[in-house]
Amino acid sequence: MTATTIYSARSILTMNPAQPRASHVAVRDGRILGVGSLESLKGWGPATLDTRFADKVLMPGLVEGHAHLIEGVLWRFVYCGYFDRMAPDGKVWPGCKSLDAVVERLSEAARATQDEKLVGWGFDPIYFGGARCQRGDLDRITGGKAVGLWHASLHIINANTEALRRSGLLRTGIDHPGVPLGSDGMPTGEMKGPEAMYMVQKALGIDREVYAGDERGLRDYARLAVRTGTTTSTDLANPMPDEAVSMMRRVCGEEGFPLRVVSLLRFLTQPAPELIARALELKALSTDRLRLGIIKAVADGSIQGFSARLKWPGYYNGAANGLWYTAPEQLRQAYLLALQKGVHIHTHTNGDEASEMAIDALEWALGQQPVGDHRFTLQHGQMINAAQFRRMKALGMAVNLFPNHHFYWGDAHYTLTLGPERALRMNACATALAEGVPLAIHSDAPVTPLGPLFTAWCAVNRKTASGRTQGDAEKISVAQALHAITLGPAYTLKLDHEIGSIECGKQADFAVLGQDPFEVAPDALKDIPVWGTVQAGRVFQAD
16 A cells, blocks of 8 residues: 555645644645544554644645746846845845946946846836936946846846847837837837847847756746745746757656646747647646646736736826737637637736737637636736626636735836826736636746745735835735635636645645744735645655
């Protein structure tokens, strides 16, 4: 008979309403054999009692429903974000509080390397009064290097004059909505959206296909996951070259790899038949710790980058409306063929106009091909309103909202991008639940740091970086927030039959916590210490 291990804990939060609390959980073959008291589990036969968690709290392994494995790669570049941030090796990098501080950090890095290319990341000029970074600002970094500065949203890159020259873009006559021009008729250096960014990525050494197959980045990301109690994480918008898929299958299959990865195929310009065929091909390559075959579409950009598509009256500061990344007809055709072939699609929408476009597209596609349990999900959906949620409910859609935005960009949304009224209802978690739309919440790492408990704290408290509460009416309870980082995202990924709760038959995935989320003040939820994880019955202590 296969060996059985029974773990004792100070308390086990099961997320199973039939048995919300327990003291022991039995594990066999990486799955949950039973949950309850030690006495109740004896009926399963001989077992080894493991008491290492006797003073800890277990809850279902946390599920990050929207993140990018590139978080593990970016730390090889220069961190230039506004907030302090911890790298995979545990080092905390202080935030850069001005554009001058960003330039100085990049200058220090330039002096320390012989490489002809230099890239910073995590930048957002919105923290510096909204003034845009120009190529001349980056030209202050001496040494003749091609310099790029990737925004925290990953939707914009600033390039210096040398990077533009190497890209063939240091000229007049460019007519592209993602390439702002200066008074001299030449690009300012700000490249907005995938098409525009691609123009300078090669010169900067930024290759998303290479990063998709970066083994060290995958391993570093997994270290961050253990540190945050995450046992399953998405990898949204991966181009999925064959070499990357092969590497991910190999690494995720290692006995010591601590994470289940759900990697979504990026959809930008592929014809729908080609896209769906590739998704089905990838789905057949799935393993227990690498799930493939879901598609990620992108409808618009970011609100703080002024590239999201907003309905009337648009941006509060009068900025021009954002960019369409995918045309409505293109999205409709992808949705229709996906429904016909049983392929699951998640769609990035930040602005309410983009969300409406996606809802309209799915309504049309379902009219052609009715499907009962498709679970098409809007990712971010930051401006979705109650009427749109009602339509989503009727269509069988789910949503994965982004409450971290209230902390990192809430003050700017209030004063600059959206204005007070709309900022109060951003990431409307309470409304989504009230209207019956299945809810998940996420970090979008590396846009904000990976950390589901912090994301839960954001949804419960809705605090901005300045300490204001932004939108009391959209706060949710601790119980609802914990559901939104466990069973909620599991549902959006069609994995709720395997993960998201601690009950018989499911994967033995646990987050091992130092405190009980229901016994600390709601404001302390983000500060709960994480000992590590148990993933498919394998124990991993955070390093």
